[in-house]
Amino acid sequence: MISLKFTFFSVFLITILFVLVLFVFVNVKNKFVRLARIVLAVILLVFLLNVRYKELKKLDKVNVCLLVDTSYSMKFNNRITKVNEFMQKNITKLQQLYNLTLYSFDTELYKTTMSSFVYTTAGTKINDVINKLLSELKEPYFVFLFSDGINYAEELPSVKKENLVVIPVVFNEKSFQDVSIYNVRFSKIGFKDIEHEIKVELYSFGYPNRYCKVRLYNLSTNEVLHTSEVLLKDGVVETTLKFVPKSIGKNKFKVEITKLHNEVTYENNSYIFDIEVKKNKIRVLYLCGQPSPEYFHLRSLLKNDPNIDLVSFVILRNPEDIVIVPDEDLALIPFPTYDIFVKELFNYDLVILENFTYVRFGIPLHYLDNLKKFVLSGGGLIMIGGENSFFLGGYKYTPIEDVLPVILSEKEEWVYIDFRPEVVDYKSPFVKIFEDKKENENIWQTVPMLGNYQKVGGVKDDTIVVLKYKNFPIACYSEKGKGRVFALLTNTTWRWCLGNLLQEKYDYKNLYTKFWKKVIYFTSSAEELKNIYILADDNYNTNQQVSLQIISNLKEEVKPEVVVFHPDRTSKFLSVKKISEGKFIANFTPVVEGKYKISAIARVAKKVYTDEKEIYVGDTAIKEIAVLKPNLEYMQKLAEYYDSKTVDLEKLNIESIIKEFKSKISSSEVVSIFEVYRLPWFGIVFIILFLLEIFVVRYKL
Numbered sequence: 040m041i042s043l044k045f046t047f048f049s050v051f052l053i054t055i056l057f058v059l060v061l062f063v064f065v066n067v068k069n070k071f072v073r074l075a076r077i078v079l080a081v082i083l084l085v086f087l088l089n090v091r092y093k094e095l096k097k098l099d100k101v102n103v104c105l106l107v108d109t110s111y112s113m114k115f116n117n118r119i120t121k122v123n124e125f126m127q128k129n130i131t132k133l134q135q136l137y138n139l140t141l142y143s144f145d146t147e148l149y150k151t152t153m154s155s156f157v158y159t160t161a162g163t164k165i166n167d168v169i170n171k172l173l174s175e176l177k178e179p180y181f182v183f184l185f186s187d188g189i190n191y192a193e194e195l196p197s198v199k200k201e202n203l204v205v206i207p208v209v210f211n212e213k214s215f216q217d218v219s220i221y222n223v224r225f226s227k228i229g230f231k232d233i234e235h236e237i238k239v240e241l242y243s244f245g246y247p248n249r250y251c252k253v254r255l256y257n258l259s260t261n262e263v264l265h266t267s268e269v270l271l272k273d274g275v276v277e278t279t280l281k282f283v284p285k286s287i288g289k290n291k292f293k294v295e296i297t298k299l300h301n302e303v304t305y306e307n308n309s310y311i312f313d314i315e316v317k318k319n320k321i322r323v324l325y326l327c328g329q330p331s332p333e334y335f336h337l338r339s340l341l342k343n344d345p346n347i348d349l350v351s352f353v354i355l356r357n358p359e360d361i362v363i364v365p366d367e368d369l370a371l372i373p374f375p376t377y378d379i380f381v382k383e384l385f386n387y388d389l390v391i392l393e394n395f396t397y398v399r400f401g402i403p404l405h406y407l408d409n410l411k412k413f414v415l416s417g418g419g420l421i422m423i424g425g426e427n428s429f430f431l432g433g434y435k436y437t438p439i440e441d442v443l444p445v446i447l448s449e450k451e452e453w454v455y456i457d458f459r460p461e462v463v464d465y466k467s468p469f470v471k472i473f474e475d476k477k478e479n480e481n482i483w484q485t486v487p488m489l490g491n492y493q494k495v496g497g498v499k500d501d502t503i504v505v506l507k508y509k510n511f512p513i514a515c516y517s518e519k520g521k522g523r524v525f526a527l528l529t530n531t532t533w534r535w536c537l538g539n540l541l542q543e544k545y546d547y548k549n550l551y552t553k554f555w556k557k558v559i560y561f562t563s564s565a566e567e568l569k570n571i572y573i574l575a576d577d578n579y580n581t582n583q584q585v586s587l588q589i590i591s592n593l594k595e596e597v598k599p600e601v602v603v604f605h606p607d608r609t610s611k612f613l614s615v616k617k618i619s620e621g622k623f624i625a626n627f628t629p630v631v632e633g634k635y636k637i638s639a640i641a642r643v644a645k646k647v648y649t650d651e652k653e654i655y656v657g658d659t660a661i662k663e664i665a666v667l668k669p670n671l672e673y674m675q676k677l678a679e680y681y682d683s684k685t686v687d688l689e690k691l692n693i694e695s696i697i698k699e700f701k702s703k704i705s706s707s708e709v710v711s712i713f714e715v716y717r718l719p720w721f722g723i724v725f726i727i728l729f730l731l732e733i734f735v736v737r738y739k740l
Contacts, residue, residue, distance in 0.1 A: 078724070101697055102179060103137040106172060107156050108186035110145040110163040111663045115303050118210055119158045121688060122185050126154040133693060144168040146191075160582045162191050162663040165673075169196040169205065178202035179704035181697055184677070185688070188670030189663065195680050202704040205681040206696055207674040208688050216245030218299055219307035221275055221665045229284050229316045237280045239294055239310075242666050243271040251297045255280040258291040258311070284316040291577075291655060307664045311655050313577040321563045322387045324379065325351035328394040328427045333530040337393075340555055347559070350387075352379075354395070380406035384413055389563040394425025394530060396432035404437060411438035415520030419562035424493035424528040426453050431493075444503075444517035444526050448496025457488045460506040460513045466592050469505050469514070469557050472550050482545045487535050489513070493528035500645065503570075516562070525562045571599060571641050573652040581630055581656055589615070589623040589639045593648065599641040601625045606633030629656040 105126075113119040133139050143149045145161035148168045165186060172182070179202035187210055221242035229235040239253055249271045255264045264282035280294065295309040302308075323341055327334040330353055341349045352374065380402065384390075390410065397407060414420050420442065422428055430451035434440055440447055462470050462483045473479045498504060498512050506514040516525040535551035559565075574588040589599050601613040613625040629635060634655055641648045671685070678685045683700060 100136065100138045101181060101701075102140075102177075103133065103693070103697070104140045104142060104172070104176065104180055104182045105133075106142045106144065106168075106182055106184045108145070108163060108165070108184075109143045109156050109158050110189070111158060111160050112163065112187055112189045112667055114158040115664070115667050116210070116212055116215070118187055119156055121210070123155050125688060125691065126156075129693070130154040136694070137697075142172060148172055160580055163189055164192075165190045165677075166192065166194045166196045170198045173198040173200055173203060173205075176203065180204075181206065181700070181704070183208055183691075183693065183696075184674075186674070188672075188674040189666065190670065190673060191663075193673065195676060199681065204683050204700050204703055205677065206683045206700070207677045207685045208691055209671055209674050209685050210669045211671075211687045211689070212669055214245075215303065215668050216299075216301050217303040217307070217667050218243045218246060218251060218271065218296060219665050219667065220294060220296060220310045223294055223310050223312065225312070225314065227314060229314045231284050231287050231316055231318055234281055234283050235314065237282075237292075237294065238277060239267075239280060240275050240277050241269060241271070241296060242275055244273050244668050245301075246271045246299055247273055249299065251299065253278055253280065253297075254295050255282060256293040256295065257282075258293055264292075284314070287316050287318055289313050289315050289653075291653075303667050304664070307667065311578050318388060318563075318565055320346055320348045321389060321559065321565050322348045323350070323389045323391065323559070323563070324384075324387045325349060325391040326379075326393070326395045327351070327353040328396060328425060328432075329354055331394065331425075331530055332533040333423065334393060336533040336536050336551070337391075337555060340552060341559070344556070346565075374400050376400055376402055376406070380409050384409055385416075385418070387413075387418065388565070389419040389421065389559065391421045391423065392428070393423035394427045394432075396427040397437075398433040408438040411442055414442045414522035414524060417521035417564060419523050419525070419564060421525045421527065421558065421562055423530050424453070424491070424526075425530050429493055429495055429526075429528075442519040442522075442524050443499075444501075444515050444524055445498050445512060445528070446496035450494075451496065452494040453491065454494050455491045457490055458492070458508050459484075459486060459488050460508055463504045463507055467503075467505055468592070469554060469561070472553055482547075482550060485545065486550065487537065487547055489529050489534060490531040491529055495528060514558075521564075523562045523564060525558055527558075570648045571639055572650040573601075573637055573639050575637070575652060575654060577654055579629060579654060579656050581632060582628060583656075584626055584628050585635075585654065585656075587613075587625045587637060589625065591621045591623070591641060593621075593641060593643060595643050596620070597641045597643055599623060599639045602638045602640070603627055604636040604638070605629075606631055606635065632656055 107122055109119065113122075130139075141151050141154065143151055143156055144164075145159050146164045146167075147161075148171050163186070165184075165188070169182075169184070173196070176182075178200055182203070182205045184205060185208045188207075219242050220239060222240040223237065224240075225237040226235070237255060241251065241253070243251075251269050251271050253267045253269055255266075256262065257264055265280040267278045267280055269276055269278045284290070291311065291313055293309055293311045298305050298308055325334075325338060325341065334353055338349070338351055341347050341351075354374070390413070410420070422443065425432075428434075429443070429445065430447040430449065431453060434443070435447045435449070462480075465471075465476065465480060465483075470483060471479060472482055492508055492511065492513055494511055498515055499517065502512075502515050502517045504512045504515040506512075511528070512526070513529055514525070514527050516523060518524075532551060532555070535547045535554075538547045570593050571589065571591050574590060575585065579585050587601065589601060591597065591599060598615060598617060601615050602610050603613060604610045611627070613627055615623050615625045617623050634653055637652045637654065639650045674685050682703070686696060
């Protein structure tokens with residue numbers, strides 16, 4: 040069988056070739072030249088028409104492919120069992136009558152020789168799988184698709200071939216009954232004391248006009264937060280659950296619906312998820328020992344942030360200052376020592392002490408012990424330098440010394456000098472002003488100079504230094520208990536707001552704002568800025584692979600260790616693979632329901648950096664089982680797309696179906712395709728004739 044391939048370009052060239060051939064007969068008298076040019080034209084014609092020779096062979100047996108859906112939804116109503124029963128009953132006969140191939144699929148396609156199939160925990164991608172299969176199969180072929188039609192998308196396949204028929208085999212479940220959680224919509228971030236809404240969509244079939252209760256649980260306390268009663272109908276109904284978060288941090292919740300009689304399964308009757316509850320606003324207490332430009336600019340920044348509630352005190356007159364009027368005649372209020380350090384302290388998220396000494400106000404040491412307890416229980420503390428801060432403020436040998444990230448020394452000095460701070464690590468989130476690495480380095484290398492610094496005795500072992508001058512820390516922090524402490528050993532960062540007259544390229548006020556906001560949010564634990572952290576989903580099913588990504592912001596290139604703690608309290612180290620700079624992956628497959636804790640550990644010299652994440656493995660509603668009713672509409676669309684028809688599995692007779700559609704496919708298959716123009720002597724003859732023709736014409740032989 041010879042085939043030709045026409046294109047607009049080839050037809051155009053053939054027309055030109057025809058004109059040239061006519062020209063040969065009209066103007067050329069030499070018979071050899073005429074013959075040579077005609078042969079050359081024929082060879083060119085073969086090339087242009089892409090002449091091919093197909094060798095066909097009559098089929099001894101019809102090609103038949105059985106494609107079986109083994110996704111998780113096939114577990115229910117004994118669907119996979121019914122397919123296996125059909126195979127056991129018919130497989131031997133089918134192998135005798137046809138060239139039979141077997142495939143299974145979920146989200147991927149698998150060729151198999153087994154006639155017994157087992158469902159997996161994966162979803163379904165019918166359209167993608169059919170595209171892949173049809174691209175692999177040689178035509179002609181009959182493909183029988185055994186599936187419930189539950190697909191991740193409504194898209195039909197894009198690959199469609201002649202001599203290839205796809206017949207969808209369906210499950211006609213007339214007595215189907217089920218209620219499931221179809222979708223749960225909510226914000227993963229909530230705020231303390233602010234009402235949070237969770238919208239729940241239910242899919243129901245077979246329970247019209249029945250009532251179903253929907254409950255919201257806090258799994259940490261097993262408390263029922265809200266109950267709603269829904270009137271069911273065939274299809275989707277929606278209800279809204281509401282609650283007011285009372286504690287900050289990540290909380291695990293569950294939506295659960297009533298179990299009704301004769302449901303296909305109860306696996307899709309619950310959904311477990313996490314909500315990160317944050318503070319509605321950061322409450323900041325700012326104590327300043329005396330008015331200063333730093334206080335003016337920082338207070339203005341805090342007051343203008345809608346996420347911050349600020350209470351500030353600036354000391355305008357110290358107790359030792361001499362005045363000529365009685366205290367009761369002064370407009371200034373007395374410093375509320377008891378209210379701040381006892382009564383109201385734990386209502387704040389962050390305390391800022393700028394150039395503030397407790398000594399002058401007769402604040403007892405056990406009040407400072409309250410401040411230490413405040414930090415250890417999760418509060419934040421920022422101490423800003425000055426002549427009344429750190430050792431110079433009398434904090435040596437007090438509870439505050441225990442939580443400070445710097446070492447207080449009797450040799451401490453308050454030094455007045457203009458200097459530009461040096462960034463210790465540009466990977467630190469505190470100094471990241473621009474995404475571009477070079478731009479970020481440039482702005483810090485041209486930042487306006489500071490005017491003073493506290494020359495302390497050094498930093499403690501667990502301290503992270505952000506900015507330094509020579510060997511002295513300028514900005515550093517550490518974590519103490521559940522809280523964080525940040526030390527700024529200068530009170531002239533306000534100069535950044537004024538900019539640099541010699542360098543107008545950058546907006547240094549923006550640098551000041553970003554730097555301080557990151558310090559405030561981090562120290563108050565309103566924003567996580569970790570050196571290492573784990574990324575993973577919160578909920579998984581049993582036997583579903585858990586994929587972990589570990590992100591490291593450490594300056595040193597250290598491969599982290601990852602440990603998973605199982606519900607039975609056993610633990611296992613996971614294999615960790617580096618995928619790029621600062622990014623690593625690990626995975627495992629849980630087989631038991633319950634809470635799993637994952638720890639990532641990075642060791643740099645004597646320092647250890649860690650992050651932990653909890654995941655829950657159990658019966659959570661996933662899209663694959665959110666709607667378990669067979670999708671006959673999708674299977675019917677498939678049949679129409681491939682000009683076939685759907686067939687009920689219980690009535691399936693493959694022989695009669697093949698007879699019905701046999702006229703649509705060829706009874707022969709292509710054994711080989713031979714492209715004539717690829718023959719090597721074609722090119723050789725063309726070159727020889729072309730050279731001879733030139734030689735004859737040139738020398739007029």
